[in-house]
Amino acid sequence: MDSENILERPFITITNLIWSFDHATNRVNILLVKRDNDPYNNYWALPETFMRAQESAEEAALRLVKEKIGMDLSGSHTEQLATFTNPLRTPGDRALSLGYMTFLPDKPQLKAGYGASDARWFTMGYTDKTYTFSDSDHIFQSTDCPVQRTYYSEFGGTNADPDKHLAFDHEWILKVACDRIRNKLDYQPNILLILGGKFTLKDARRVYSPFLKVRVEQIDNSNFKKSHQELFTDIGSSEVNGPGRPARLYKLAHLSA
């Protein structure tokens, strides 16, 4: 097919958004790494890898998890987010990014992997227009720009301040990811996999909260149960660990691949 016109093939990058839940703080977390190679050396970024010839993109995304946090997730849930192809997204060599998301059943300790001088969990929050991801030293945000073309035309590249902005177009990718998760909250809330195999309704509301940009108490438990019970299966009562009635435990009713 007009193969004489094919120029060099672009690099294919797998970008994986790795989510977890901290049961101590009851907050949603995402994994960011500090790059130690160019481009965007010393910027914080979503974890990335290159795809190998004999693996599917999903496999590459899971291998990336293993490299970054030393966790074997052969059976874990990974789903495709979108593919990012804008020529402006990388300086120099063209690179396509295939975006994936992995929902970890717990929040493991981290060790920096290949190509990263640091790897940390960032806690999710929100503002009026953005989602925020912060640790003790930094706060990063999804872009507040709603339109793709506008975002890339105003894209700062490597001039941005590495203490305030992420590498590449990762602030756009974060926006796409959070919007996607939010849209699926009412019919396929795979994000709840970060709660592990079982969870209480309150846990679920704590996960929904930042995506809906409301406080947990603003999500009425009675109504939440009524409108989501078809998605959850009751698997008995939780063990007691404090004052108050023990909560019932649920699991996701049907995961579709």
Add this chain to the structure above:
Amino acid sequence: MDSENILERPFITITNLIWSFDHATNRVNILLVKRDNDPYNNYWALPETFMRAQESAEEAALRLVKEKIGMDLSGSHTEQLATFTNPLRTPGDRALSLGYMTFLPDKPQLKAGYGASDARWFTMGYTDKTYTFSDSDHIFQSTDCPVQRTYYSEFGGTNADPDKHLAFDHEWILKVACDRIRNKLDYQPNILLILGGKFTLKDARRVYSPFLKVRVEQIDNSNFKKSHQELFTDIGSSEVNGPGRPARLYKLAHLSA
């Protein structure tokens, strides 16, 4: 980033689903081409091209339209569908496919382009489990398999009958596309762009009909208007062309890129 382990880079294919509407028959159409090179020589397929180094994937998708049907669509609406990476999807060399969709404002005559011995419009219909695409000689269908992994594990490859099946995993791609369009019907019905700049409510219902798998008359006009009027803008009355009251004309209220 562990670059010593990168094997050969895969081929990147752009697969574009090109939709149009036939105002004579009031049916939705999709463009298929008959391949005249390997693999899948002589099979019908969705139009594909390779991406060039200096164009974005969207640009490649639009260039493909120009090559296939000689139509310049610089300003047309193209949106990303998904990326297909399963190693089983191509025999021999690995090829990723970036899926896009283009909604043509009319239904032009066709001429076969590079890499195709024929190019035709196929009329959309439906069965219980599938969407159908037929012309006078053939009827092809989206897969009836609901699960990606199952689909690829049962995937027949080049053993399938070229008069009954499409090339590659294009029956899976068709399913993903139709499901996507259906899901967006109630909040971002970009598929209506195939009606051109203006349309009547009945036109809109004729487009919705095959995706919802119901006959046009089963979509109540009153209720349809009530639940979709925020998506449409009234732009006056249509000219008269037969018995009956002239219909009002609408356009899409807000297209987001």
Add this chain to the structure above:
DNA sequence: ACAAAAGTGTTCTAGTTACACCCATGT
């Protein structure tokens, strides 16, 4: 006047929201 095509309005129902109340546990 009547048939055809399109638009409007009304009832009925089902799903949401707000909020009050009841239950189980630890101290």
Add this chain to the structure above:
DNA sequence: ACATGGGTGTAACTAGAACACTTTTGT
């Protein structure tokens, strides 16, 4: 006993479905 966290129930409201009716055109 009572405070705390969690589950249940009900009334009000709102969005959707079914269907009858009115308007505008051509013959």
